[in-house]
Amino acid sequence: MKIYQKKWESAVPAPLDQVWDFFSRPDNLARITPKKMGFEMLTDLDGRQMYPGMFVKHRVRPIAGIPLLWTSEITHIREGQYFIDEQRSGPYALWHHEHHFEADGTQATIMKDILHYAMPFGVVGRIAHILFVERMIAQIFSHRETVIHDLF
Numbered sequence: 779m780k781i782y783q784k785k786w787e788s789a790v791p792a793p794l795d796q797v798w799d800f801f802s803r804p805d806n807l808a809r810i811t812p813k814k815m816g817f818e819m820l821t822d823l824d825g826r827q828m829y830p831g832m833f834v835k836h837r838v839r840p841i842a843g844i845p846l847l848w849t850s851e852i853t854h855i856r857e858g859q860y861f862i863d864e865q866r867s868g869p870y871a872l873w874h875h876e877h878h879f880e881a882d883g884t885q886a887t888i889m890k891d892i893l894h895y896a897m898p899f900g901v902v903g904r905i906a907h908i909l910f911v912e913r914m915i916a917q918i919f920s921h922r923e924t925v926i927h928d929l930f
Contacts, residue, residue, distance in 0.1 A: 792930035
């Protein structure tokens with residue numbers, strides 16, 4: 779299984795406590811996901827903050843409107859610093875996403891993402907990665923950065 783790694787870093791023009799509050803509420807995931815992904819939250823979270831062991835279930839439609847169920851677990855949290863979500867079931871063979879946050883001393887927050895993922899289906903999955911998955915992931919994170927800057 780080939781494991782891919784991607785990293786992103788951006789400065790969010792808001793204090794750490796505001797940025798952390800936004801990202802620590804999984805309900806906000808729909809706000810930062812491109813509309814074309816057809817994202818639907820299936821877990822009733824009622825605005826609650828995440829906690830280690832929380833399971834979040836949603837549906838996405840990334841390819842030709844075909845629905846895919848995705849369940850993530852919040853596996854680690856250090857309040858105001860980082861959290862990790864891992865796919866428990868879904869479209870990837872592996873999905874491990876670290877979200878890091880730090881104040882930059884100027885009322886802005888540095889947000890860093892480290893993503894490790896692997897495709898299912900061996901050679902077919904690697905070809906799909908080359909043809910569209912890698913580009914789709916880049917577009918999702920680019921969209922997220924634009925939305926975050928608009929929100930803050």
